[in-house]
Amino acid sequence: MYSTAEENYIKAIFKLSGSGAQAVSTTALAEMLETKPASVSDMLRKLNLKELVRYEKYHGAQLTETGQRVALKIIRKHRLWETFLVQKLNFTWDEVHDVAEQMEHVKSELLIQRLDSFLGHPKVDPHGDPIPSEDGELRLTKQQVLSTLEVDQAGVVCRVQDAQPAFLQYLNKVGIQIGTHLQVLDKIAYDNSLEISIDKNKSVILSSEVLEKIFVINP
Amino acid sequence: MYSTAEENYIKAIFKLSGSGAQAVSTTALAEMLETKPASVSDMLRKLNLKELVRYEKYHGAQLTETGQRVALKIIRKHRLWETFLVQKLNFTWDEVHDVAEQMEHVKSELLIQRLDSFLGHPKVDPHGDPIPSEDGELRLTKQQVLSTLEVDQAGVVCRVQDAQPAFLQYLNKVGIQIGTHLQVLDKIAYDNSLEISIDKNKSVILSSEVLEKIFVINP
DNA sequence: TTTTATTTTTAGACACACCTAAACTTTTAT
DNA sequence: ATAAAAGTTTAGGTGTGTCTAAAAATAAAA
Numbered sequence: 001m002y003s004t005a006e007e008n009y010i011k012a013i014f015k016l017s018g019s020g021a022q023a024v025s026t027t028a029l030a031e032m033l034e035t036k037p038a039s040v041s042d043m044l045r046k047l048n049l050k051e052l053v054r055y056e057k058y059h060g061a062q063l064t065e066t067g068q069r070v071a072l073k074i075i076r077k078h079r080l081w082e083t084f085l086v087q088k089l090n091f092t093w094d095e096v097h098d099v100a101e102q103m104e105h106v107k108s109e110l111l112i113q114r115l116d117s118f119l120g121h122p123k124v125d126p127h128g129d130p131i132p133s134e135d136g137e138l139r140l141t142k143q144q145v146l147s148t149l150e151v152d153q154a155g156v157v158c159r160v161q162d163a164q165p166a167f168l169q170y171l172n173k174v175g176i177q178i179g180t181h182l183q184v185l186d187k188i189a190y191d192n193s194l195e196i197s198i199d200k201n202k203s204v205i206l207s208s209e210v211l212e213k214i215f216v217i218n219p
Numbered sequence: 220m221y222s223t224a225e226e227n228y229i230k231a232i233f234k235l236s237g238s239g240a241q242a243v244s245t246t247a248l249a250e251m252l253e254t255k256p257a258s259v260s261d262m263l264r265k266l267n268l269k270e271l272v273r274y275e276k277y278h279g280a281q282l283t284e285t286g287q288r289v290a291l292k293i294i295r296k297h298r299l300w301e302t303f304l305v306q307k308l309n310f311t312w313d314e315v316h317d318v319a320e321q322m323e324h325v326k327s328e329l330l331i332q333r334l335d336s337f338l339g340h341p342k343v344d345p346h347g348d349p350i351p352s353e354d355g356e357l358r359l360t361k362q363q364v365l366s367t368l369e370v371d372q373a374g375v376v377c378r379v380q381d382a383q384p385a386f387l388q389y390l391n392k393v394g395i396q397i398g399t400h401l402q403v404l405d406k407i408a409y410d411n412s413l414e415i416s417i418d419k420n421k422s423v424i425l426s427s428e429v430l431e432k433i434f435v436i437n438p
Numbered sequence: 439t440t441t442t443a444t445t446t447t448t449a450g451a452c453a454c455a456c457c458t459a460a461a462c463t464t465t466t467a468t
Numbered sequence: 469a470t471a472a473a474a475g476t477t478t479a480g481g482t483g484t485g486t487c488t489a490a491a492a493a494t495a496a497a498a
Binding site: 076085089091092095098099102103105107108110111114115118 | 245304307309310317318321322325326327330331333334337376
């Protein structure tokens with residue numbers, strides 16, 4: 001049906017836009033997919049033709065209805081495979097991702113139905129993220145203020161509630177933007193600040209004022 | 220490591236040559252891979268450069284040591300996945316192949332080790348074909364005279380013990396050559412002839428004289 | 439508001455894996 | 469042994485997904 005590359009683009013748009021509604025920039029996609037903006041432009045043009053994506057030059061892309069359905073199917077497959085790897089093959093948290101990333105592209109409706117039964121129709125994957133149902137229902141992972149995350153929980157930045165340049169410049173400096181992956185490494189109890197890892201490489205400590213202004217969705 | 224296309228070529232050569240030793244023709248590969256001879260020539264040249272295959276123009280290809288090792292790994296993966304699909308996901312005989320064909324290309328040593336344990340280190344797949352061990356040991360599926368196959372068993376022609384043109388022409392007429400897939404549909408008891416399906420589409424009845432001259436390996 | 443900087447797109451290439459059509463080998467038949 | 473047939477390879481081209489470098493559009497700063 002769709003190529004692996006197409007599926008990866010669709011999934012990336014879904015994640016970065018928080019379910020595909022709002023527009024996603026070329027650069028953000030390029031970063032998430034570890035490719036170049038030029039390649040993204042190309043692909044967006046193609047996905048637009050196939051009506052999986054609504055795309056206007058220089059103004060980002062968002063998923064069509066069809067695109068969203070496709071995204072949910074891929075995410076369903078990914079999360080079911082992650083569940084399988086952890087529950088049945090004793091994989092740990094950090095070993096699952098790359099493998100599930102490959103398995104999610106295996107094409108077979110029957111396979112996924114049977115896998116789902118075999119696992120006992122799980123509602124969430126090993127990270128607690130909801131598994132979309134066969135007909136594409138996703139128990140909405142709603143936005144969450146960063147300050148409400150517990151230690152070890154992760155999120156992807158989906159909104160920032162403060163447009164002051166100084167604040168945005170600060171976020172920029174520490175490397176936070178829409179789509180950035182955050183994970184709480186530690187909680188400093190006396191002032192409610194959090195040590196947060198940014199895109200899985202560096203880490204910073206964010207004050208509680210800052211934490212209140214950043215919204216995340218499940219990664 | 221290797222692309223899906225490369226892996227499929229290697230597997231095909233392994234199967235058609237009966238473990239990779241003897242040379243395989245361009246056309247035979249093209250048929251098995253459902254592609255054109257010209258494409259096969261191209262790929263054989265590349266695989267030769269990568270030293271997975273020994274290939275001389277106009278004289279077919281055979282696997283190098285490395286090529287054989289790769290082939291065995293792919294076959295191991297394929298057969299483990301088939302076992303999984305049948306034993307754990309209740310797939311039937313005919314539903315497994317296409318899916319296993321995709322899963323065999325998933326790259327992860329750990330995955331295969333764990334899958335193997337999960338299945339209890341099976342020695343054979345659901346069709347009774349041996350599963351190569353982790354270090355590439357394959358309990359040799361040795362050649363078998365066609366007459367020794369039971370009803371429903373299948374084999375791939377690997378040798379024909381009679382070089383008389385009349386005999387070969389006969390085989391040609393019914394569509395049997397090296398690499399042809401045969402399956403026993405029925406046994407006619409009174410003269411020991413067998414009804415055999417040829418490449419899964421047509422069927423013929425072969426006399427016991429003929430059956431004694433055709434050797435097959437597991438498909 | 440005009441300049442500067444950033445983001446995004448186009449243009450032109452490349453690797454992979456495939457194709458058709460034509461040329462070349464090898465095999466088979468006369 | 470030579471001509472015809474069959475099998476195989478080369479040449480040139482296609483689609484996908486990527487790249488770099490240069491041009492165009494948008495956003496930010498002076």
